[in-house]
Amino acid sequence: MKIEPADVSKVALLARLDLSAEEMQAMAAHLSGIVGYVQQLQEIDTSGVEPMAHAIELRNVMAKDVVAASLSRDAALSNAPRHDGEYYLVPAVLGE
Amino acid sequence: MTPPPTSTPPPVGAVRPYTVIVGLEVHVQLATHTKLFCRCPVKFGAPPNTQTCPVCIGLPGALPVLNETAYYLSVVTALALNCEIPAYTKWDRKNYYYPDLPKGYQISQFDLPMSCNGWLDLSDAQGRCSNRRIRIIRAHLEEDAGKSMHDEIAGRADTRIDLNRTGTPLLEIVSQPDLRSSAEAKAYLTELKLLLTYLGVSDCNMQEGSLRVDANVNLHIPVGSGTPEEIIETPIVEIKNMNSFRAVERALDFEVDRQYREWQATGKQKGEMPKQTRGWDDIHEVTKPQRSKEESSDYRYFPDPDLVPVTTTTDQLEAIRSTLKELPAALRLRLITDYGVTPYDADVIVNQGRTLADYFLAVADQCGDGKQACNWVTQEVLRSMKEGNLTIESFPIPSLELGRLIQSVQAGKLPRSRAKEVFGVMLEQILDLDTTLSRLGIQAVDSGALTDLGRELLAANPKVVADVQAGKEQAIGALVGQAKKSNPNVDPGVMRQILLDLIRQSAG
Numbered sequence: 001m002k003i004e005p006a007d008v009s010k011v012a013l014l015a016r017l018d019l020s021a022e023e024m025q026a027m028a029a030h031l032s033g034i035v036g037y038v039q040q041l042q043e044i045d046t047s048g049v050e051p052m053a054h055a056i057e058l059r060n061v062m063a064k065d066v067v068a069a070s071l072s073r074d075a076a077l078s079n080a081p082r083h084d085g086e087y088y089l090v091p092a093v094l095g096e
Numbered sequence: 097m098t099p100p101p102t103s104t105p106p107p108v109g110a111v112r113p114y115t116v117i118v119g120l121e122v123h124v125q126l127a128t129h130t131k132l133f134c135r136c137p138v139k140f141g142a143p144p145n146t147q148t149c150p151v152c153i154g155l156p157g158a159l160p161v162l163n164e165t166a167y168y169l170s171v172v173t174a175l176a177l178n179c180e181i182p183a184y185t186k187w188d189r190k191n192y193y194y195p196d197l198p199k200g201y202q203i204s205q206f207d208l209p210m211s212c213n214g215w216l217d218l219s220d221a222q223g224r225c226s227n228r229r230i231r232i233i234r235a236h237l238e239e240d241a242g243k244s245m246h247d248e249i250a251g252r253a254d255t256r257i258d259l260n261r262t263g264t265p266l267l268e269i270v271s272q273p274d275l276r277s278s279a280e281a282k283a284y285l286t287e288l289k290l291l292l293t294y295l296g297v298s299d300c301n302m303q304e305g306s307l308r309v310d311a312n313v314n315l316h317i318p319v320g321s322g323t324p325e326e327i328i329e330t331p332i333v334e335i336k337n338m339n340s341f342r343a344v345e346r347a348l349d350f351e352v353d354r355q356y357r358e359w360q361a362t363g364k365q366k367g368e369m370p371k372q373t374r375g376w377d378d379i380h381e382v383t384k385p386q387r388s389k390e391e392s393s394d395y396r397y398f399p400d401p402d403l404v405p406v407t408t409t410t411d412q413l414e415a416i417r418s419t420l421k422e423l424p425a426a427l428r429l430r431l432i433t434d435y436g437v438t439p440y441d442a443d444v445i446v447n448q449g450r451t452l453a454d455y456f457l458a459v460a461d462q463c464g465d466g467k468q469a470c471n472w473v474t475q476e477v478l479r480s481m482k483e484g485n486l487t488i489e490s491f492p493i494p495s496l497e498l499g500r501l502i503q504s505v506q507a508g509k510l511p512r513s514r515a516k517e518v519f520g521v522m523l524e525q526i527l528d529l530d531t532t533l534s535r536l537g538i539q540a541v542d543s544g545a546l547t548d549l550g551r552e553l554l555a556a557n558p559k560v561v562a563d564v565q566a567g568k569e570q571a572i573g574a575l576v577g578q579a580k581k582s583n584p585n586v587d588p589g590v591m592r593q594i595l596l597d598l599i600r601q602s603a604g
Contacts, residue, residue, distance in 0.1 A: 010394075014191070014192075014193075014394055014396070015193075016193050053186040053208070053399045053405055054186065054399060054401070054404055054405055055401070056404065058404040059404055059405055059406065059407050060404070060406055060407060061161060061162065061403075061404050062161065062162045062163070062164040062167065062406075063135065063161040063162070063163060063164060064164055064165075065128050065129050065130050065163050065164060065165035065166070066129065066130065066135060067129055067130050067135055067136075067137045068130075068135035068136075068149075069149075070136045070137070070146065070147050070148055070149050071148055071149050071150070071153075072146075073143070073144075073145045073146050076145050076148050076153060076259075077145060079155075082254075084256070086143070086144050086145065086256075087144050087145065087245070087256035087257055087258055088145070088195070088256070088257040088258075088259070089254040089255070089256060089257075090195040090254065090255050090257055091253070091254070091255070092246065092253045092254060092255050
C-alpha cells in the first residue's frame with residue numbers, strides 16, 4: 001500500500017504536526033514501508049477469527065474508589081512550557 | 097426536488113406542518129470519590145490543578161486502572177434504564193487535540209459499550225406530555241476533559257487550563273431520536289434526573305456540571321400529496337452549551353423554528369451539508385454556529401492497550417439488580433395502588449424527590465390514611481415549604497407528628513376545623529402535637545358531652561327545631577355557633593350532625 005503525501009498531510013494535521021514539503025515526501029516513503037510490512041498479515045485467512053480487543057488475557061482489573069495523593073500543583077505545572085503558578089497557559093482558544 | 101414553499105411560518109400555537117425529531121446525549125458525573133482511571137479526588141471547587149497525577153495529565157509511562165465504584169454505578173444506572181449489559185466491554189481511545197485534553201485522547205467506549213438497548217418511560221399525570229417510551233441506544237463510561245478559561249481582559253491573550261476535572265467519570269446516555277417536542281425533551285430530562293437521584297448514582301447538579309445535555313434535532317416535513325407521503329428531512333444540528341433544562345427547552349424551540357425558516361429559504365436537506373454544531377446563547381436566546389471541527393473530527397478510535405476488558409456474568413448482574421433501589425415509576429404506582437393516592441398526586445409527591453416521598457410514606461403509615469396524608473403533604477407541607485423556603489430535610493414538623501395530628505382528627509380528639517391552626521403552631525413554634533394541643537387548650541370533647549349540649553340547645557330553641565323540621569336546615573347554624581361559644585373545642589361539623597340527628601330522632 002502506497003502512502004501519498006496527501007495522506008501524510010491529513011495525518012499531520014490531525015497530529016498537529018507542521019511538516020515541510022520535503023518532510024512530507026520522506027514521511028510518505030517511511031509510512032509506506034511500515035504499512036507495507038504490516039500488510040503481509042493480510043495474506044492470512046482470518047475468516048471465523050474473533051477480533052481481539054486486547055493482547056493479554058487479563059480481565060476486570062479494578063481499583064477501590066479511595067483517594068490517594070495527587071501531585072502538588074508546583075510539580076504538576078513544572079513541565080509546562082508556560083504557567084502562571086495556578087493554571088497552565090496556552091495560546092488563546094477562540095471561537096467557542 | 098420539491099421547491100420550498102414560500103409561505104411564512106405558522107403563528108405560535110398553530111398546528112405546525114412538520115414533525116420535530118430530537119435525540120439527547122446526557123453526560124452524568126457519577127458519584128465517586130476518585131477519578132475513572134486514577135485515584136485523584138473529584139471534589140468540586142478545589143483550587144486549580146491540585147487534583148491531578150501522572151495518569152490524568154498524561155505523563156509518559158503512567159498506567160490507568162478502572163475505578164470499581166464508577167463501573168458499579170454505571171451498571172446500576174444501565175439496569176435501571178432497562179439496558180442490556182453485554183458480558184464483555186472494552187475501552188477505546190478517542191483521539192483529538194485540545195488544550196484541556198492532556199493525553200491527546202479521551203478514554204471512552206466505541207464499539208462495545210458497557211450497555212445498550214434500554215428505555216425510559218415518560219408518564220406525566222400532571223399533563224405536561226403524553227405517556228411515551230423513549231428508547232435508549234446506549235450508555236457508556238468515559239472520562240471528562242479539563243476546563244479552559246478564556247480571559248476576556250484586554251491584553252491577556254492566554255487561555256488558562258485547569259486539569260482538576262480531567263479523568264472525572266462520566267456516563268454518557270444516548271437516547272434514540274424519539275422525542276417529538278421541546279416539552280417531551282424536558283420531561284425526559286426531568287424523569288432521567290429523578291431516576292438518577294433516586295438511584296443515588298449522581299448528584300445531577302447542573303451548575304457544577306454533573307449533568308450536561310447536548311441535543312440533536314431536525315425536522316421531518318411532509319410534502320406533496322402522494323401515498324405514502326413524501327417526507328423531507330432537514331439537516332441534523334447538534335446543540336451544545338445548554339446549562340439548564342429550561343435552556344434545553346428554549347434552545348430546541350428556537351432551533352426548530354430556525355431550521356424551518358432555513359429550509360424555506362434554502363431547501364437544504366439532510367446529507368446536502370455536513371452535520372452542524374451550534375451553541376446556545378442564553379443571553380440572546382439564539383443558537384449560533386460553532387467553529388467547525390470538521391477537519392479534526394476523525395477520532396481514529398482504537399482499543400486502549402493500557403486497559404484490560406471487563407466481563408460481567410449474569411449472576412453478577414442479577415446480584416446488582418436485586419439491590420436496585422425503588423425507581424420513581426415504581427414508587428408512583430405503589431402510592432396509587434397501596435395508598436389510594438391519585439396519579440396526579442403521586443406524580444407531585446414522587447417528583448419532589450425521595451426524601452419527600454419518604455416523609456409522605458411515614459405520615460401515611462402513622463395515620464393509616466393515604467388520602468389524608470396526601471392532602472396534608474401536597475397542600476399544607478408543600479405550601480409551607482414554599483412560603484418558608486424550607487427543604488423537607490429541614491421541615492420543623494417530623495413525619496410522625498404530622499401522622500399523629502391526622503390520627504387525632506380521625507379519632508375526634510382534634511376538631512377538623514382547628515387542625516390547620518394546630519399545624520401552623522407546630523410549624524411556627526416547633527412544638528410537638530401534645531404540647532401544641534395543651535397550649536391551645538384543645539381537649540377532646542366526647543360525643544356524650546356533645547349530645548348533652550345538643551339536647552340543651554334544642555330545648556332552649558324550639559323555633560329553630562320547628563324551622564329545621566319545616567325544611568329550613570340552614571337554621572341549625574345558629575345553634576352550632578352557640579355550641580362553639582360554650583365550648584371552643586366543639587367541632588362544628590360534628591355538632592351540626594348531632595343536632596340534626598337529635599331533631600330527626602325526636603320527630604321519629
